[in-house]
Amino acid sequence: MTQAAHPLAPEVRLVGTRDLAWLIGALLIVIAPHTLRAPWWLTLLTLCLFGWRFYYTLNRAPLPSRWLVMGIAAVAILGIWIEYRTIFGRQPGIILLMLFAGLKLLETRSHRDAAVAAFLGYFLIMTNFLYTQSMLTAIVMCAALYTITATLIGFSAPQRPPRANLRTAALLLAHAAPAALALFFLFPRVQGPLWGLPQDAYGGMTGLSETMSPGNLSQLAQSDAIAFRAEFEGDAPPQPQRYWRGPVMWDFDGRTWSIGPTMLADFTPLEGGRGRYRYGVVLEAHNHNWLFALETMATLPQGMRYTADGQLLARFPVRARMRYDLASVVVPAGIDTDEEAAALRRALRIPPGFNLRSVALAVKMRAASSSDGEVMTRAIAFLREGRYIYTLEPPLLGADSVDEFLFDTKSGFCEHFSSAFVFMMRAAGIPARVVTGYQGGELNPVDQIITVRQSDAHAWTEVFLKGRGWIRVDPTAVAVPGRVESGLARAVQAGEPLPLMLRPHLEWLRDMRFQWDALAHKWNVWVLGYNPERQRDLMLLIGIRDADWRSLTATLFTILGLMTLILIAWSLRQLVRPDPVQKAWRTFCGKLAARGVERAPHEGPRDYSARAARALPGARRSILRIAALYIGLRYGSHPSTPAVALLRRLVRELRLT
Amino acid sequence: MIAGLLERNPRFANWLYGFTPPERGTVVLVHRRVYIVPTRLGWLFAATLVILLIGSINYALSLGFALTFLLAGMGLAGMVHTARNLARIAVSVGRAEPVFAGESAQFRLYLDGGPGFDRPAILARHLGAGSQLVVDVPAGGLAEVVLAVPAVRRGWLPLGRVMLETRFPLGLFRAWSYIEPDARCLVYPKPERSTLPPPSAEAAAGALRTQTTGNDDFAGLRGYQPSDSPRHVAWKAVARSDVMLTKQFTGEAAAELWLDWQLLPAHMSPEQRLSRLAGWVLAAERAGAHYGLRLPALEIAPRRGDSHSAACLQALALYQQPAP
Numbered sequence: 001m002t003q004a005a006h007p008l009a010p011e012v013r014l015v016g017t018r019d020l021a022w023l024i025g026a027l028l029i030v031i032a033p034h035t036l037r038a039p040w041w042l043t044l045l046t047l048c049l050f051g052w053r054f055y056y057t058l059n060r061a062p063l064p065s066r067w068l069v070m071g072i073a074a075v076a077i078l079g080i081w082i083e084y085r086t087i088f089g090r091q092p093g094i095i096l097l098m099l100f101a102g103l104k105l106l107e108t109r110s111h112r113d114a115a116v117a118a119f120l121g122y123f124l125i126m127t128n129f130l131y132t133q134s135m136l137t138a139i140v141m142c143a144a145l146y147t148i149t150a151t152l153i154g155f156s157a158p159q160r161p162p163r164a165n166l167r168t169a170a171l172l173l174a175h176a177a178p179a180a181l182a183l184f185f186l187f188p189r190v191q192g193p194l195w196g197l198p199q200d201a202y203g204g205m206t207g208l209s210e211t212m213s214p215g216n217l218s219q220l221a222q223s224d225a226i227a228f229r230a231e232f233e234g235d236a237p238p239q240p241q242r243y244w245r246g247p248v249m250w251d252f253d254g255r256t257w258s259i260g261p262t263m264l265a266d267f268t269p270l271e272g273g274r275g276r277y278r279y280g281v282v283l284e285a286h287n288h289n290w291l292f293a294l295e296t297m298a299t300l301p302q303g304m305r306y307t308a309d310g311q312l313l314a315r316f317p318v319r320a321r322m323r324y325d326l327a328s329v330v331v332p333a334g335i336d337t338d339e340e341a342a343a344l345r346r347a348l349r350i351p352p353g354f355n356l357r358s359v360a361l362a363v364k365m366r367a368a369s370s371s372d373g374e375v376m377t378r379a380i381a382f383l384r385e386g387r388y389i390y391t392l393e394p395p396l397l398g399a400d401s402v403d404e405f406l407f408d409t410k411s412g413f414c415e416h417f418s419s420a421f422v423f424m425m426r427a428a429g430i431p432a433r434v435v436t437g438y439q440g441g442e443l444n445p446v447d448q449i450i451t452v453r454q455s456d457a458h459a460w461t462e463v464f465l466k467g468r469g470w471i472r473v474d475p476t477a478v479a480v481p482g483r484v485e486s487g488l489a490r491a492v493q494a495g496e497p498l499p500l501m502l503r504p505h506l507e508w509l510r511d512m513r514f515q516w517d518a519l520a521h522k523w524n525v526w527v528l529g530y531n532p533e534r535q536r537d538l539m540l541l542i543g544i545r546d547a548d549w550r551s552l553t554a555t556l557f558t559i560l561g562l563m564t565l566i567l568i569a570w571s572l573r574q575l576v577r578p579d580p581v582q583k584a585w586r587t588f589c590g591k592l593a594a595r596g597v598e599r600a601p602h603e604g605p606r607d608y609s610a611r612a613a614r615a616l617p618g619a620r621r622s623i624l625r626i627a628a629l630y631i632g633l634r635y636g637s638h639p640s641t642p643a644v645a646l647l648r649r650l651v652r653e654l655r656l657t
Numbered sequence: 658m659i660a661g662l663l664e665r666n667p668r669f670a671n672w673l674y675g676f677t678p679p680e681r682g683t684v685v686l687v688h689r690r691v692y693i694v695p696t697r698l699g700w701l702f703a704a705t706l707v708i709l710l711i712g713s714i715n716y717a718l719s720l721g722f723a724l725t726f727l728l729a730g731m732g733l734a735g736m737v738h739t740a741r742n743l744a745r746i747a748v749s750v751g752r753a754e755p756v757f758a759g760e761s762a763q764f765r766l767y768l769d770g771g772p773g774f775d776r777p778a779i780l781a782r783h784l785g786a787g788s789q790l791v792v793d794v795p796a797g798g799l800a801e802v803v804l805a806v807p808a809v810r811r812g813w814l815p816l817g818r819v820m821l822e823t824r825f826p827l828g829l830f831r832a833w834s835y836i837e838p839d840a841r842c843l844v845y846p847k848p849e850r851s852t853l854p855p856p857s858a859e860a861a862a863g864a865l866r867t868q869t870t871g872n873d874d875f876a877g878l879r880g881y882q883p884s885d886s887p888r889h890v891a892w893k894a895v896a897r898s899d900v901m902l903t904k905q906f907t908g909e910a911a912a913e914l915w916l917d918w919q920l921l922p923a924h925m926s927p928e929q930r931l932s933r934l935a936g937w938v939l940a941a942e943r944a945g946a947h948y949g950l951r952l953p954a955l956e957i958a959p960r961r962g963d964s965h966s967a968a969c970l971q972a973l974a975l976y977q978q979p980a981p
Contacts, residue, residue, distance in 0.1 A: 007791050008780050008824050008831070010698055115698050115828060119705045122728060126709055129720040138720055145724070149731065149827075156825045157777035159793055164775070168826050172738060176730030183726035190714050320717040528719040564733060571741040572688065579772055 010111035010155065017057050022154055022162070023114055023121075024050045024105070026147040030124040031098050033140065037131065038095045039083050045076060049102030069106050073099070094127045111155045118155075121148045133528050135520065146173065179563050186556040188549035189532045207286030208246050208436050212459060213256040214397050214405070217436070218413035221392060223454035227438055228283040228292055229521055230450045237277055237294065239440050241330045243460065243472065244292040244452060246437030248309040250346055252426075254354040255401050257419060257434050260346070262313070267306040270298040275330030282323045282524055289313045292437060292452075294328035295472065301326045308343065309433070310470075321529050337469040339431070347431035347464060350423060355402040358420070362427035372465050375428045376473065379421060383479040386410065388417070390480035414476040418459040421475035431464035435472075447518040580644055581633045584651045588626055592616075595656045605631050619656050626650050679815065679839035683769075684748040686821070690834045691743050693736060699829035702732060735827040742776050742823045743832050746794065750816070751801070753842035755970070757935070761805040762842035764816050768802060770794040780822045784835075808844040811931065812978045816840040845970040846928070848936040853944065854920060878902040886963045913959050914941055914948040916969075931973050938973070942966040952976055 006012065015023075027050070035043040049072075056063060076099050077087060084092040101124060104117045125141045125148075150169040154162065207227060209216070228244075230236075249257035276298065283291060291304065291312040300306055301324040305313040314322070350359075361382075362375075369375045389411035397404045397416075402423045405416045418434050425432035439458035441450040460474040535552070544551055589599050589608075597612045609627030613620040629647045663670040695703070706729055713721030751765030764783075770776040775795050781802040782789035792800040808814050822833040878891055881901030891902045916937045921930045934950065941948040942961065949959035950969045955976075957969055 006780075007789060008778065008822060010696075010828060111828075112698065116701070119702060122705060122724070123709065126712055126718070126721050126724055129718045129724070130716060133718065133720045138723075141720070141724070145727065152828065153826045156828045157793070160775075160777045164777075168738075172731055172734050172826060173727070175734035175737070176727055179730030179733055180723065180727040183729060184723055187722070187726065189722075527723070530719055530722075531717070560733070564737065567734060567737040568688075568740075571737055571744065 010115055013111040013155075013158075015057075015108055015111060015114045015155075016158060018162070019111070019114055019151070019154055019158065020054060020057050020105075020108075022147070022151040023108075023117060024054060026118070026144060026151050027101050027105070027121050027124070029140065029144040029147055030121050030128070031101065033128050033131070033137065034094065034098050034124075037091065038098060039079075041079065042076065042083075042095055042099060045072075046098055046102040049099075049106055053102075053105045053108070063107060063109065066107065069103055072106075073103055090130060094130065097124060097127060114155055115152060118148050118152050135523050138527075146170070149173065175567055179560055182556060182559040182563065184530070185535070185538060186552050186559065188552045189530075189535050207284075207288065207454065208290075208457060209288075210247065211256050211258045212249055212415050212419070212434065212436055214401050214412070214416055214419070215394060217415040217457050217459055218392050218394055220457045221413065221455045225454045226284055227286070227452045227454055227456070228281050229524070230279050230281050230294075230441065230452065231521075232277055232279040232448070232450070234277075236279075236443055236448070236450055237275060237330055240477075241275070242440050242450070243295045243458075243474075244438040244441070244456075245295050245297070245310060245312075245435060246292050247288075247290050247435075248307075248311055248462075249434035249436060249459075250309075252350060252419075252423065254351040254399065255397075262311075263308040263343075264313075265306055265308040267300040269300070270296065270329050270332055272333035273298070273329035273331055276327060277330070278325070278327045280323055280325040282321060282521070282529060283318055284321055285319050287317050287319060289315075289317055291318070291324060293326055294330070296329055296332050298327045298329045298332075308340075320531075321524060322531075323525070323529055337467055339464060339470070344431045344464065347433050348426050348429065350426045355400045355423060355427075357400075357403045358406055358424055359427045361406075362424045365424075366428040372430045372463075375430060376425065376463055376465070379424050379428075380473070380475070380478050383417065383421065383475050386479065388412070388479045390476065414459045417475040417479055418461045421473065422461045425461075425463055433462050433470075435460050435462055439474075444514045444517050444521075446514050447521060449518065449521050451517055451521075580648060581630065584644075584648045585630050585634075588630070588651045588654065591651075591654055591656060592623075605634070616656055619654065622650065622654050626654065679837050681839045682749075684836045684838050686743055686746050686748070686834045686836070688740070688744050691740050691832050692834065693740050693830050693832040696824060696829060696831045699732070702728075702827075702829050706732070731827070732829055736830050738826050739823060739830040739832045742825045743779065743821060743834055746770055746776065746779075746821065748821075748836055748838060750838045750840035753816075753840060755843035755845055755967070755974070756808050757845045758808055758811050758847040760808055762808045762814050762844065764804045764806060764840055764842060766802040766804065766819070766838070766840075768792065768794045768800045768821075770796065770798075770800075772797040776823070776825070778823055778825045780820075782820045782822065783816075784818045784820055786817075806842070808842065811844050811846040811928075811974045813975075814842045814844050816842075843971060843974055845974045846931040846935045848939050849929075849932040850936050850940075851933060853914065853937055853940050853946075854916070878904060914946050915951060915959070916941065916948055917951040918953055919951065927977070931976055935970060935973050938966055938969045 031043075031046065038046075053063075055061075077096065080092050080095055080099075081087050086092060087096060097120070101117065101120050104113070104120060108114050108117055121144070125144055128137055128141055146166075146169055149172060150162070150165045153165045153168050153172075154160070157165065208220070236242075247259050249259055251258050251260045277294060279294070281292065291301075291314055293312045295310075297306075297310070297312060301312070303315065304324065305315065307313060312326075362379075365375050365378045365382075369378060386406075387410065390413070391411045392413060394405075394412040394416060395409045397409070401416075402420045405412050406420050422432040422434050436457070436459045438452045438456040439460070440456050441452035443450050458476070460472060460476065462470040463473050464470050539545075539552070539555075544555070585605070592612050593599070595616060597615045599608045603611070605627050609623050613623045616623065626647065629643060629650065633643055633647060663673070706725055709721065709725040709728070712718070713725055747769040749767045749769065751767060753762055753764045756762050766781060768776075768779065768781075773796065775793065777793045778791055779794060779800070780789060780791045781804060783804045783806055786804070786806045788805045790802050790804065792802055794800040804816075804819065806814065806817065816838060818835055818837045820833055820835055822831060824831050878894060879902065881890060881903045885903045889904050891904045894900075894902045914937075916934055918930055918934065921933060925933070934952075938948070938950065942963075942965075945961065947959045947961050948969075950957040950972060952972060955972055957965075957972060
């Protein structure tokens with residue numbers, strides 16, 4: 001006997017206009033964020049492909065030939081190659097996927113093709129996370145996931161109204177949520193990457209760099225991006241004491257400072273001192289090894305390294321948000337007053353032949369002073385009285401950058417001040433170095449977490465005085481006291497382009513942002529920052545020591561099995577649950593039977609209630625009313641929910657005396 | 658191989674399928690009887706999940722993990738939902754109108770999904786005949802499925818095994834179940850066209866009147882009575898006036914015929930005779946004659962009308978058939 005084609009097989013079911021409209025709509029949500037990153041012509045092309053496919057459906061025209069589709073693909077791939085000079089990086093790869101979504105639609109005939117396009121849509125959701133994993137992205141992608149799922153359901157039931165499909169999709173996702181949560185927290189996490197990533201995988205991360213030249217910190221300071229968040233046990237230190245130490249710059253070529261070779265050193269924990277703080281830092285990825293710690297670091301976080309110039313380093317570049325816990329002492333009890341001779345020599349080096357006026361000034365100060373400390377005081381006084389202007393848009397400087405800043409332009413950002421100060425110190429024969437990092441940070445009153453942004457980027461200096469060791473001097477704070485006391489916003493002059501969030505007249509916006517930031521921090525720690533370590537902590541919390549992948553998998557499968565059982569039980573319960581109307585009627589019959597009026601098998605509701613009303617005249621009205629309601633609900637054409645509720649209530653309240 | 662094994666061991670098949678055919682009354686698909694396996698699309702979905710998982714690990718994407726796991730959970734929930742779409746459907750059978758051998762029997766099944774939720778896209782397929790239909794069962798309502806099964810031989814035709822299948826909601830799983838409700842259809846012998854025999858000599862003389870030539874002469878309309886044959890309803894007039902009317906013909910009070918097994922030539926086989934008799938019954942009814950049927954062990958007195966012809970045809974259909 002010949003078997004007819006299977007009518008449920010997706011291969012033989014043709015997509016309808018409605019299916020296609022849903023699919024295109026879902027894909028549009030997914031690729032919407034990509035259109036901001038893709039070249040305009042490719043976005044346009046993809047949209048045209050969508051529109052073209054839809055036009056074909058409306059006109060019931062045969063689809064374009066395979067050759068035409070492949071031709072378009074070839075031209076578009078060539079275009080991407082011209083745009084990026086490669087088609088294998090992250091960005092071109094994602095753009096290519098977006099294009100394929102359009103091409104796939106163009107050759108979509110059956111529900112099978114359409115389902116593959118929907119799976120491609122799920123995949124495209126993932127590609128968005130490569131750029132941003134913010135809560136907003138998550139919300140938009142949830143909407144996309146929901147729409148794609150409803151679309152898939154529509155393929156299975158073409159006759160069903162879309163609202164019912166949306167309801168089923170919501171139900172499915174709701175049922176998926178517990179299993180998804182269990183998988184998320186219990187699936188054995190592996191620290192990636194599994195293989196080499198494309199070169200542009202970590203592009204676009206902002207933060208401090210190995211070098212500092214005039215203008216690059218002020219550039220960075222115009223960014224609102226978050227550098228890290230710090231969560232203190234107890235109170236946080238006041239703003240002027242919040243110096244977050246980052247890369248230390250030793251080498252100067254007349255214009256640019258750089259960190260030079262890294263010298264690792266053993267770390268000795270600091271005991272005592274005043275102002276001891278314990279805190280955790282959640283650091284954003286910045287693609288460098290260095291970590292930020294409040295000056296002066298008292299404990300070394302596990303697995304981290306320490307350098308001779310007091311920097312905290314990670315073993316690998318920070319390419320994903322990470323967390324570390326440590327303690328710092330604001331005023332240490334005793335500082336190491338020794339320094340290696342080689343380091344001191346390095347801290348004295350200045351390029352010969354540049355910035356001669358500054359050298360001359362330093363030599364003059366030196367001659368007028370009796371000690372290194374006095375030279376330092378004179379230099380500080382020089383900066384304080386020089387009427388320097390603190391600006392986010394410093395004028396461009398030439399070869400003698402220090403001279404031009406100190407004597408001509410007299411306006412600059414923190415890198416100018418620190419660079420000039422260290423230069424003068426070195427010219428006067430006092431070892432000095434530049435320290436970059438962040439100063440301040442904003443305390444969120446909602447959750448007591450300090451958020452440090454790129455706009456808090458700062459550079460200060462350290463001067464080595466015999467017998468006292470390295471001492472922090474912040475020339476910017478000296479010349480422009482407001483910078484450190486109250487932050488960047490008060491220190492720069494009115495009218496300069498501040499980062500949006502630092503503008504003072506947007507107080508309400510700041511309040512809202514505090515709330516948002518508190519939420520975002522939780523999001524970062526629990527959703528985005530969930531990693532193998534956090535997983536171990538969590539397992540410890542529920543009593544599983546040394547959770548390895550075996551115990552995790554066992555727990556996971558137990559939970560998943562339980563959830564499936566619960567789901568099945570739910571589906572069964574819903575199936576065997578009796579009709580509420582029937583149940584109420586049975587209760588009613590039971591109540592009457594208890595008073596001696598039992599229903600005979602042949603008796604219909606009308607006869608029975610009439611007989612019962614005669615037998616129990618006290619409850620006559622209630623009995624007849626219940627029977628009328630029941631008859632209406634049971635045999636009427638449109639049972640209504642309020643009527644069912646009324647029936648149940650009447651039966652419950654029926655008193656037979 | 659498995660199909661062959663099941664064919665040879667019907668009891669094993671019954672155990673496996675969870676029921677012993679035929680099933681009387683309403684058949685309820687309990688969970689035990691619903692099977693489920695992933696479809697090809699389901700495997701493709703699983704492959705997509707694996708790629709998503711590898712991507713999430715490689716790029717350490719927390720939201721990627723969340724997406725992958727949410728989709729995995731959805732696949733799991735989809736499995737339960739697919740099984741639920743079939744589970745506890747109550748299948749009852751409707752009346753199958755008798756057909757002649759060589760035609761298709763139209764079996765009616767009613768799927769009742771219960772009041773809880775609707776059950777879209779359920780395929781009912783007759784395994785033997787391959788006829789199939791996809792229906793949506795509304796919440797609290799019935800869906801009717803008509804399955805055509807070729808009627809090859811006269812007698813009772815059992816429905817046979819029917820598969821119910823669904824892939825709703827996601828198409829990632831295919832759930833199915835076999836049922837074999839106790840439904841049967843009467844199959845009349847294939848009628849052979851031939852001229853009617855002459856009115857029998859033994860008929861009462863008073864009853865014998867010459868066969869009027871105008872046996873289909875239209876004489877007028879009268880009000881419809883429930884016993885009237887649908888063939889005589891004046892449908893055109895009904896369409897115009899919404900009142901059921903029946904056409905009356907002259908010459909209806911026609912001759913009395915005996916359709917007799919014994920009158921047929923001796924060389925005819927029993928099946929050929931039954932076919933010839935069936936053809937005569939139809940012709941006689943069309944001619945409006947009073948006719949009776951005589952089989953070796955059975956006699957039906959002369960009458961006319963639809964119920965009479967049905968009784969005659971049933972007698973022919975079940976002639977020397979084992980009782981069902």
